[in-house]
Amino acid sequence: MAGLLRFRLGQSAAVFVAVSIALSSPAFAACLQDHAIYTDRDDNYTLTFKSTPDDQPVAASNQFTIQLNDSDLKLDGVVMWDKDGGRPNGIVMYNCPAGDVTGDELQQCTVWKGVIYALKEGADAELLPMAKEPSAQALLLPDFSGAMSGFNFKLEKPIETFPWEVFRFKECVPEQ
Numbered sequence: 001m002a003g004l005l006r007f008r009l010g011q012s013a014a015v016f017v018a019v020s021i022a023l024s025s026p027a028f029a030a031c032l033q034d035h036a037i038y039t040d041r042d043d044n045y046t047l048t049f050k051s052t053p054d055d056q057p058v059a060a061s062n063q064f065t066i067q068l069n070d071s072d073l074k075l076d077g078v079v080m081w082d083k084d085g086g087r088p089n090g091i092v093m094y095n096c097p098a099g100d101v102t103g104d105e106l107q108q109c110t111v112w113k114g115v116i117y118a119l120k121e122g123a124d125a126e127l128l129p130m131a132k133e134p135s136a137q138a139l140l141l142p143d144f145s146g147a148m149s150g151f152n153f154k155l156e157k158p159i160e161t162f163p164w165e166v167f168r169f170k171e172c173v174p175e176q
Contacts, residue, residue, distance in 0.1 A: 031172030033062065033128070036135035038167035044069055045163035047077075047139065051173070052131045062131050066092060066163070073159065075111060079128060088128040090116040090141065094153060112147035116140070119166065139167045 038047040050063040062079035077092045096109035116128040118136030129136055145162045153159060 031135045031169075032131070033133055033135045034131035035173040035175075037170045037173060038139055039170045040163040040167055042161070042164065044161050045167070046170070047167045048173070049131075049135075062088070062128065068159070068161070073153070073155070079116060081130075088116050090114060090128075092141075092144070092147075094151070111151045112141065112144050114142050114144075117142070135169060135172070137169055141165050141167070 034049050034052045036049050039045065040047075045066055045068055047064055047066045050065070052063060064077040064079075066075040066077060067073070075092050075094050076096070077090055079088045079090050081088055090113070091110060092112040093106075093109045094111050097105055101109075117125045117140040118128050119125055119138040119140050121137065125140065126136075128139065142165060144165045148159070148162050
């Protein structure tokens with residue numbers, strides 16, 4: 001009987017340790033960047049990365065959308081890495097023409113340009129992970145809110161709520 005009791009206590013302790021480890025390991029660490037979904041502080045905007053094919057060039061490894069929740073407003077984003085892969089330069093666009101566009105056309109539909117930073121606990125900032133790397137805990141798009149408020153979306157009803165510049169990890173899009 002004592003042996004059975006020790007076995008069950010040992011079994012319970014092992015289950016407790018496994019559950020504790022699973023609960024303490026952040027979900028963002030198990031998610032690849034191209035499957036990560038983020039939300040702003042007030043949960044008004046959702047930033048969703050798109051899965052990228054394995055054979056896609058590293059120069060344009062990350063693509064994403066930013067959606068004003070409960071509306072039709074949807075922005076498209078792409079991350080272009082410097083030639084040496086040093087900095088993730090993000091571009092957020094609204095209603096860009098399809099196909100080949102001129103520099104002027106691209107300029108008119110660009111809402112924001114800048115480096116996207118990955119934030120970690122303790123306020124450490126790093127560069128955005130590549131598409132197939134573990135996702136960031138939070139993202140910082142410096143002056144994104146200001147750029148959005150200054151952009152003419154040409155909408156019937158003006159945008160009343162602008163996103164915070166920090167987007168926190170919400171969930172991971174499952175593999176399909």
